[in-house]
Amino acid sequence: MKTSRRHFLLLSAGVGSSLVLSQAAFSATVNRLGETDPKAQAVGYVEDASKVDKAKFPGFAAGQTCASCSLFQGAATDAYGGCTLFGDKQVAARGWCSSYSTM
Incomplete structure (x- = not known):
């Protein structure tokens, strides 16, 4: 299956935002x-x-x-x-x- 550049960028943005949100949640828990x-x-x-x-x-x-x-x-x-x-x-x-x- 060939991945288009558009699909790759959308997937990368989704994964990146998920990592940022999970890091924020982790930080809030650690600093309690x-x-x-x-x-x-x-x-x-x-x-x-x-x-x-x-x-x-x-x-x-x-x-x-x-x-x-x-x-x-x-x-x-x-x-x-x-x-x-x-x-x-x-x-x-x-x-x-x-x-x-x-x-």
Whole structure:
């Protein structure tokens, strides 16, 4: 079977864009902050605010999540986003830590 130049270019563009998208997804996964990270443990970070130990963190209030924190750098609709506390690590939008603050 003979492949035309047009078919080759279309196939190459499709494969190239797939690689870029998969790399972006991989990078986002790799840079997520884990609850076992020493920096996360220092501020009591949890990926799900409903699991905050209220006895240990009495300052926690219902409705506080990373997405509503002034330190969160993602959009309100993002599942994960940057946080000024953790550099290039991404935090869960539904997460929480003791450094929660509002503007």
